Amino acid sequence: MNSRRKFIITLVPAGLALAAAPAVFAQPAHADENDAAAKGIGYKHDATKVDAAKYPTYAKGKVCSNCALYQGKAGDAWGGCPLLGAKQVNANGWCSAYAKKAG
Numbered sequence: 001m002n003s004r005r006k007f008i009i010t011l012v013p014a015g016l017a018l019a020a021a022p023a024v025f026a027q028p029a030h031a032d033e034n035d036a037a038a039k040g041i042g043y044k045h046d047a048t049k050v051d052a053a054k055y056p057t058y059a060k061g062k063v064c065s066n067c068a069l070y071q072g073k074a075g076d077a078w079g080g081c082p083l084l085g086a087k088q089v090n091a092n093g094w095c096s097a098y099a100k101k102a103g
Contacts, residue, residue: 030078031087038095041083047094055096065091068099 031038033045044050050058064070064081070089072079078088083097 028080028086028088031081031084031089031093035084035087037084041095041097043084043089043093043095045090045093047092050094057096057098058094062094062098062100063091064089064093064095064098066101067097068101069097070101 031043031045033039033043042050042055047058047060047063052058064079065072065074065076069081069083070079070091071081072088072091077091079091081087081089081095083095089095
């Protein structure tokens with residue numbers, strides 16, 4: 001096999017791998033408090049800013065990181081929430097669907 005053919009055979013797969021790299025390493029978007037789905041559940045990035053008069057189920061200490069729906073690991077600043085699709089919620093956030101994590 002000549003060196004030009006070998007170069008092309010090596011270059012094409014490498015180029016395809018590099019082109020796909022941004023999609024592999026891209027982080028999911030953070031939830032937007034103004035998004036219709038987030039507004040519908042009263043989501044706030046900072047639980048201390050929840051209007052307790054509007055959401056009487058809110059209580060200090062109820063945050064996304066200790067909610068059963070939170071999909072982040074312990075110590076993660078952001079994690080997935082199935083209620084907001086592919087968007088991530090703040091570990092210190094809150095919404096009206098809060099359900100205490102078992103354990």
